[in-house]
Amino acid sequence: MGWLQILLGTLVIFVSISSLYTFYSAGFFLHKEDICHHFYGVQDVYDGFDIRSLSERVEEVLNKMENLQEKLEKTVQQMEKNKGELQRTTIPGLEYKKFLEEEVIRPLYIAHISLRQIRLPKFEGIGNSTMKEEPLINAFLTEEIRKYITPKDNRFEKVNIYGTEKIHNTIGHTCVLMKKELEEYMDYDIGSYCKDDWNLAQKLMVYGCDPLPRRRCLTRASKVYQKPYPINESLWKLPDDRNVRWSNYQCRDFACLSSKNLKRGFSKCTGCFEMEKEQLKWVNNSSLPVDFLIKDILAIKPGEIRIGIDFGVGTGTFAARMRELNVTIISTALNLGAPFSETIALRGLIPLYATLNQRLPFFDNTMDLIHTTGFMDGWIDFMLMDFILFDWDRILRAGGLLWIDRFFCQKKDLDDYMYMFLQFRYKKHKWAIAPKSKDVVFLSAVLEKPPRGI
Ligand SMILES: *[C@@H]1O[C@H](CO)[C@@H](O)[C@H](O)[C@H]1NC(C)=O
Numbered sequence: 390m391g392w393l394q395i396l397l398g399t400l401v402i403f404v405s406i407s408s409l410y411t412f413y414s415a416g417f418f419l420h421k422e423d424i425c426h427h428f429y430g431v432q433d434v435y436d437g438f439d440i441r442s443l444s445e446r447v448e449e450v451l452n453k454m455e456n457l458q459e460k461l462e463k464t465v466q467q468m469e470k471n472k473g474e475l476q477r478t479t480i481p482g483l484e485y486k487k488f489l490e491e492e493v494i495r496p497l498y499i500a501h502i503s504l505r506q507i508r509l510p511k512f513e514g515i516g517n518s519t520m521k522e523e524p525l526i527n528a529f530l531t532e533e534i535r536k537y538i539t540p541k542d543n544r545f546e547k548v549n550i551y552g553t554e555k556i557h558n559t560i561g562h563t564c565v566l567m568k569k570e571l572e573e574y575m576d577y578d579i580g581s582y583c584k585d586d587w588n589l590a591q592k593l594m595v596y597g598c599d600p601l602p603r604r605r606c607l608t609r610a611s612k613v614y615q616k617p618y619p620i621n622e623s624l625w626k627l628p629d630d631r632n633v634r635w636s637n638y639q640c641r642d643f644a645c646l647s648s649k650n651l652k653r654g655f656s657k658c659t660g661c662f663e664m665e666k667e668q669l670k671w672v673n674n675s676s677l678p679v680d681f682l683i684k685d686i687l688a689i690k691p692g693e694i695r696i697g698i699d700f701g702v703g704t705g706t707f708a709a710r711m712r713e714l715n716v717t718i719i720s721t722a723l724n725l726g727a728p729f730s731e732t733i734a735l736r737g738l739i740p741l742y743a744t745l746n747q748r749l750p751f752f753d754n755t756m757d758l759i760h761t762t763g764f765m766d767g768w769i770d771f772m773l774m775d776f777i778l779f780d781w782d783r784i785l786r787a788g789g790l791l792w793i794d795r796f797f798c799q800k801k802d803l804d805d806y807m808y809m810f811l812q813f814r815y816k817k818h819k820w821a822i823a824p825k826s827k828d829v830v831f832l833s834a835v836l837e838k839p840p841r842g843i
């Protein structure tokens with residue numbers, strides 16, 4: 390009797406698969422025949438809906454069901470072979486139950502859930518209809534990502550403070566390429582502790598899955614956090630080791646981050662954790678003409694430079710010096726092998742955890758100063774650099790200063806880079822070039838953005 394059920398089940402599954410397949414190939418899920426023929430072609434997005442992931446999800450369910458069918462058929466064939474034996478012996482009930490649970494019900498359940506997870510485009514709105522589903526919804530299986538990216542309608546069908554009817558939580562489109570990592574990142578129990586996985590998050594970010602989704606788990610923190618030093622001490626003192634979670638770094642304390650330690654775990658900004666060295670930066674005359682002093686730069690615009698951004702890799706020393714001069718500087722920081730962000734914050738300065746991938750989160754014409762050092766150099770693609778420079782130009786106010794500090798590149802590339810800096814027709818206050826090695830040169834410049842008409 391039980392085996393009859395299995396047989397019937399197989400039949401049902403077979404019928405479902407074939408009907409699903411018929412619908413699928415007839416373009417039932419789509420609205421245009423021709424897109425069907427281009428399933429994997431250029432037209433991956435149908436009116437803002439991700440057809441490719443939709444078809445991938447359907448494919449997945451079909452495969453699951455096909456496997457199940459094969460397995461069941463094999464079982465039946467096996468039984469056919471052992472017909473005689475079957476009549477003599479009866480299968481123990483428990484074994485039979487186990488078989489049903491593991492080999493039939495569970496795969497069916499998974500296929501069922503996958504089918505349920507597929508979301509088809511729905512239209513809404515009056516006049517120009519807009520897509521209700523987030524286009525990437527079928528690209529992800531983890532429920533938390535799907536919840537995150539699904540647009541959230543305002544309550545009471547009202548328009549919110551931004552003048553929009555809903556909020557779209559965004560993720561970088563590259564997240565689709567990093568599906569496995571992102572699903573690992575978003576796999577947690579809501580409300581419990583997150584894994585200590587900031588390095589996974591950073592990997593996602595630097596590979597372009599940026600912005601990342603927010604998470605609903607609790608970030609781990611130091612058990613023995615000490616209150617930070619007062620600002621008159623914190624600016625030039627390495628923080629307390631206990632205020633950093635070290636588990637994902639090669640080092641386990643600040644002393645280990647010294648440039649003398651070859652196993653410190655990072656290569657950019659090697660002496661940045663030695664405060665005696667840091668204290669000389671931008672205040673002591675150096676032998677190189679490309680090293681300008683802060684006081685000379687501020688003297689270009691006395692009293693006018695109040696806020697700015699330091700785009701680079703470091704521990705916030707530029708911002709610390711500027712703070713002493715009552716200038717507020719935001720320092721970009723990624724934790725590339727060392728706790729740069731934590732160090733800047735513990736010094737009492739503002740770390741901006743931002744990658745190169747993104748438009749800077751500042752409005753047009755707002756910054757008095759952009760300083761950049763130790764970060765952009767000859768490795769950078771010209772086109773990428775152009776987009777970055779235009780973004781910097783956007784946020785710099787008229788009369789604001791762009792301080793390019795020790796940019797370096799191959800001597801042969803210098804002309805191209807110089808053109809990039811000069812294309813904005815800024816006023817040249819300082820401009821210096823010095824050899825770094827035989828083929829590599831340093832360029833430093835201080836340029837002022839002119840007012841623009843209209
Ligand atoms: C629909 O969009 C088009 C352009 O995208 C626009 O010209 C038209 O006015 C819109 N119609 C409505 C009803 O909003």
Ligand SMILES: *[C@@H]1O[C@H](CO)[C@@H](O)[C@H](O)[C@H]1NC(C)=O
Pocket residue numbers: 619621622
């Ligand atoms: C920092 O300021 C506090 C009070 O404001 C003072 O007691 C302390 O001595 C100062 N520390 C230094 C190193 O100047």
Ligand SMILES: *[C@@H]1O[C@H](CO)[C@@H](O)[C@H](O)[C@H]1NC(C)=O
Pocket residue numbers: 672673674
């Ligand atoms: C740097 O050099 C200039 C002249 O070259 C001098 O006036 C100034 O005092 C020096 N500053 C420091 C900090 O040594």
Ligand SMILES: *[C@@H]1O[C@H](CO)[C@@H](O)[C@H](O)[C@H]1NC(C)=O
Pocket residue numbers: 669673674
């Ligand atoms: C930095 O400048 C001071 C004078 O302001 C001088 O005494 C000191 O030797 C300089 N340090 C270095 C490393 O050049």
Ligand SMILES: *[C@@H]1O[C@H](CO)[C@@H](O)[C@H](O)[C@H]1NC(C)=O
Pocket residue numbers: 713714715
């Ligand atoms: C910074 O501001 C404080 C308080 O307004 C003032 O006492 C100090 O002289 C200022 N420092 C500089 C270098 O302007």
